[in-house]
Amino acid sequence: MSLRHFLTTQDYSRAEIDALLEQAAAFKRSPRGQQLAGKSVALLFFNPSMRTRTSFELGAFHLGGHAIVLSPGKDAWPIEFRPNVVMDGEAEEHIAEVARVLSRYVDLIAVRAFPKFQDWSVDREDAVIKAFAQYATVPVINMETITHPCQELAHALALKERFGDLTGRKYVLTWTYHPKPLNTAVANSALLIATKMGMDVTLLCPTPDYVLDKRYMAFGEQNAKENGGSLKVSHNIEEAYRGADVVYAKSWGALPFFGRWENEKPIRDAHKHFIVDEAKMALTNNGVFSHCLPLRRNIKATDAVMDSPACIAIDEAENRLHVQKAVMASLIDQR
Amino acid sequence: MSLRHFLTTQDYSRAEIDALLEQAAAFKRSPRGQQLAGKSVALLFFNPSMRTRTSFELGAFHLGGHAIVLSPGKDAWPIEFRPNVVMDGEAEEHIAEVARVLSRYVDLIAVRAFPKFQDWSVDREDAVIKAFAQYATVPVINMETITHPCQELAHALALKERFGDLTGRKYVLTWTYHPKPLNTAVANSALLIATKMGMDVTLLCPTPDYVLDKRYMAFGEQNAKENGGSLKVSHNIEEAYRGADVVYAKSWGALPFFGRWENEKPIRDAHKHFIVDEAKMALTNNGVFSHCLPLRRNIKATDAVMDSPACIAIDEAENRLHVQKAVMASLIDQR
Amino acid sequence: MSLRHFLTTQDYSRAEIDALLEQAAAFKRSPRGQQLAGKSVALLFFNPSMRTRTSFELGAFHLGGHAIVLSPGKDAWPIEFRPNVVMDGEAEEHIAEVARVLSRYVDLIAVRAFPKFQDWSVDREDAVIKAFAQYATVPVINMETITHPCQELAHALALKERFGDLTGRKYVLTWTYHPKPLNTAVANSALLIATKMGMDVTLLCPTPDYVLDKRYMAFGEQNAKENGGSLKVSHNIEEAYRGADVVYAKSWGALPFFGRWENEKPIRDAHKHFIVDEAKMALTNNGVFSHCLPLRRNIKATDAVMDSPACIAIDEAENRLHVQKAVMASLIDQR
Known part of the structure; x- marks a missing residue:
């Protein structure tokens, strides 16, 4: 599978990080472009945000694209992330369907999902964004989970x-x-x-x-x-x-x-x-x-x-x- | 009144449905267009949604238009749908004004309004979307009420x-x-x-x-x-x-x-x-x-x-x- | 400081008001333009809205721009407006940072902030929008506080x-x-x-x-x-x-x-x-x-x-x- 995500900077070499920073500096000097012309990104916020949401939404707009802001469990269904479960609880939909369907609609999926703060041995597995990366057929971006690479x-x-x-x-x-x-x-x-x-x-x-x-x-x-x-x-x-x-x-x-x-x-x-x-x-x-x-x-x-x-x-x-x-x-x- | 809505497929002939499906297949092959250039659609969600909202919002974007997402009663006022009532309850605004004002702003109005699940003889009248169709001066689209034509x-x-x-x-x-x-x-x-x-x-x-x-x-x-x-x-x-x-x-x-x-x-x-x-x-x-x-x-x-x-x-x-x-x-x- | 805001019509001469009304009438005859091409406006709603949000969001779209809709305290952090306080209460962020950061992202900031209805001597100071105008480095627009100039x-x-x-x-x-x-x-x-x-x-x-x-x-x-x-x-x-x-x-x-x-x-x-x-x-x-x-x-x-x-x-x-x-x-x- 050659699809590349942006989940952690540890997946990127120093040279790749430097190249991203150079591109960012170029965008700072000249903000508009067509790099995302006609493209879209879904911004999934399991936790609230102002800066992250504003900067991603504007970033897509500046490059000719469009951001869709979704808050699962608030203005969308709660989602099941565990495999092979009988879904008789709160969740109305499985990540398999959520990620696959979103991948048909948009070109990028960005996810914010904080720890639950109850059991670090669970939270440190970063299950939500990993499940998106597993099931999505488009690149996934970390908007803050247990690291915050942006x-x-x-x-x-x-x-x-x-x-x-x-x-x-x-x-x-x-x-x-x-x-x-x-x-x-x-x-x-x-x-x-x-x-x-x-x-x-x-x-x-x-x-x-x-x-x-x-x-x-x-x-x-x-x-x-x-x-x-x-x-x-x-x-x-x-x-x-x-x-x-x-x-x-x-x-x-x-x-x-x-x-x-x-x-x-x-x-x-x-x-x-x-x-x-x-x-x-x-x-x-x-x-x-x-x-x-x-x-x-x-x-x-x-x-x-x-x-x-x-x-x-x-x-x-x-x-x-x-x-x-x-x-x-x-x-x-x-x- | 010659204004046509999309409230139920029963209002459309088999030939018209086939034509819509052919146009949809054409959009699937070639997603971008200018059919909605400069146009806008209001998406009114009386009930939450992920797929519907994402697909309508993106659809408008792909065709040069813009979708406005509104959730009456959550981030907008609760609405009165009955005619000739003294509005001394919760509702701050009547559908007559809501639909007429929205029709001045946007080119299409899409509505999701589920049954209340208390009295089917009431719910089956589909009063919310019918009221929008009655008062709006732009086409109204059913995003799921008691049928789901999309x-x-x-x-x-x-x-x-x-x-x-x-x-x-x-x-x-x-x-x-x-x-x-x-x-x-x-x-x-x-x-x-x-x-x-x-x-x-x-x-x-x-x-x-x-x-x-x-x-x-x-x-x-x-x-x-x-x-x-x-x-x-x-x-x-x-x-x-x-x-x-x-x-x-x-x-x-x-x-x-x-x-x-x-x-x-x-x-x-x-x-x-x-x-x-x-x-x-x-x-x-x-x-x-x-x-x-x-x-x-x-x-x-x-x-x-x-x-x-x-x-x-x-x-x-x-x-x-x-x-x-x-x-x-x-x-x-x-x- | 030569930056001009739109906080109240009292800051505008009769001639300036007449000019705005003439421009508005021109937009009514010919709605599209490029006056905001590539530009953005943040719409901050401390109180809900339908007309205001829809009309601002569409207005930006018609002129080539993009509106970001934010609801502080709901889908963003609660904000502190008083200077020099030890922020050990509910607010996670000070207006100084909110306004300065937003000013780096967007070209206009529009604010709706109703009175609290507890003490008019406090409410009449209009502290929220004044604080935005004080700290922002882009123009601020009143979307209704204790007046409603739009x-x-x-x-x-x-x-x-x-x-x-x-x-x-x-x-x-x-x-x-x-x-x-x-x-x-x-x-x-x-x-x-x-x-x-x-x-x-x-x-x-x-x-x-x-x-x-x-x-x-x-x-x-x-x-x-x-x-x-x-x-x-x-x-x-x-x-x-x-x-x-x-x-x-x-x-x-x-x-x-x-x-x-x-x-x-x-x-x-x-x-x-x-x-x-x-x-x-x-x-x-x-x-x-x-x-x-x-x-x-x-x-x-x-x-x-x-x-x-x-x-x-x-x-x-x-x-x-x-x-x-x-x-x-x-x-x-x-x-």
Whole structure:
């Protein structure tokens, strides 16, 4: 089967990632095109979105195509993903039919499907998007599941706009407090792309419980080895920030506490001081700050940091539009 | 009033239906066109949808037009359909204004409005779409109310793709179990189109209670007479399947139990064996199987049947796109 | 800062309003164009809509552009509008980021944000749309907050279609009963545009409690002075209707009772006779009737009035499409 999807950047070589980023930069300079003329993409949101939906919908429009926005379980039927089951529950339709029929209608299928936050051993299998990729006969794009590869590209493009070559830059991925336990997807993705770009990456988090899934730690190690960077874990704020070129913030729930969040809450609550503030940024090498958004101001980062020239979060968000056009154009092109 | 709608295939002659199917086949070969250039269609969903919405929205796009998706009562105001009432209830707006204003904005209005399942004598009047047709000054399209004429055309096209001329083919419409009492629309429609195409039609259902509304039975008889086929009712699974060229499955609630579904439930539950399986399909004349989707696997049909080459449900679903383009293009053309 | 928004007609001179109406009339004669070719508009609905959404979405399409429909808090994150707060509540994102990111994606941002109906001193600040205008780097359009300037233009165009020059026409804005306390936005807007067009305006309402906010009464006085008309308040139905050229109806909640609606209810309930009926219309100078829609028939106006040739509510609704195209084209043009 030669059909190529965009499920994770780990399926793409460094050269392929660089080519997507170059195409995205070209779209940023010259936004219109006919790469998707008469073509369509289905955007399936199992979870809500504003930036993702807007940027994909506009990206398709800019290239002559059309996006269909669907919210299964809300304005469409709930879907069954397990094979060989007697469907006597809530689901009215099986992914086999959903993916096959959509593939007859559209040229690309993009899927957002967050973890259920009850059992990480289940969530880490990423069953929803894998089922789409299995049954669809058109390319499938990850709009955030347990990784967020489109955000990775947007982030990398924003960093390249500031730094040019990223090799050897000191990169800190810092956990921050948030009142709820959030998805690890963007954190996993930050590890993947930062190591892929050959940076010296520090994962800063409150305790070993907040280290990310071993799969992504291993991918990070492998990427670092292949691209001349490094990956380490730190629980020391000052050490991690000192001399950093890039501070990337994200909150996430600790995997060992998955499904019993009341036990994690006191630990999280005790680490509100992980907020990104001016004092911490002053330790960096005149570093830039970014975040995938949405961001709770004065919880994850202070107003002063968000409104400073060091903050490139808006550029990163803008870049979602450009990189997704590059991804869609490249996937259409293979067909 | 010469304005023509697409409310039911009974308003269309056999020759007109054949012409729509030919146009649909042409769109299937060559999907793009300018038949709706600059034109728009409002898609009003009083009930949710995935296939219908996607295929109409894409169909408009393929032909240069634009679809507006509206969900009255969800992202728009609830609507009053009765004439001459003092509107002191929930409804904020009368169909007279809704239909007249929409007619000023768009070139076509498509409506999905399911029965309320409380009183069949009310539901069978199909008041919602009739009110749209009464007040609108642009053509109105039925996206499923108590019949589903777009599904009929998609079904007929899929059958013609397999068989060519359908005259004299043995066609079985079989009731199947489903945990909820469902709409009879697709079953009514199957009767209408199968008899219109001149097939020998058997309506297979558990008991006389599951026979369809006398209006559609009578239309079926009349169609059979005019087109050289036949229509009969059977409660014998083996007899019905034996030698069949086409098996079309659908679940529906028994009309005599409308509004008191707890009384029907034990009857329905006693007929789970109406599921379409390999043993039953083996009785057919190497027949094809289809269903309108969504379909609960291993409840209405087994995995083995759904995944067999005999299953043309995906083709039928794809054909929704093509036939709806034909319908929209034909209705626009009259104006 | 030279960026111009469309937040209220008070920011526009009479000559500018006349130019927008002329452009709208031109679009009504010739609906298609390329004024928004490749451009996009985000439609943010904090409150539901049918006409507004349909007319903006179609307007963008007719001019070669694309509208993105977003419902914050429903299919997107809830948003924080206050500056400098610790965001530990429901809101996941600050307007600063929402508006800045959207401004990178789209060329126009249109916002519907109704009052909360709890504290008029808060609602009258119109904080939501002002925050968008403050942070956005593209033009912002008011799709109804505490005024409804698009409705004003549609209303004025419909009146000009009937009367030509409006100077000196007798105009009655009449309160009507409605079971719920409604937004004063359209009433405020009726005052603004009727006085701006130089008409002799009577605000007819049950008691002094129903007089509109002093800000809009003062704008009305000022407009009347500048454009040769007048503004007065009346509680006498017969006096107000007698000799009127235009009757415009709207229901609204009395400002002194804001947030304690149970106290206003008996007053409202005692004035159901403010309904627009044939007897009242017979007092006019063969006047026209209009309403912004949605309208509860036989509550705000009788069937006889709604279905009479005097009713121009459908024309006014249609004009939303044309005037909004004029507004979008004019705002894009400045960039």
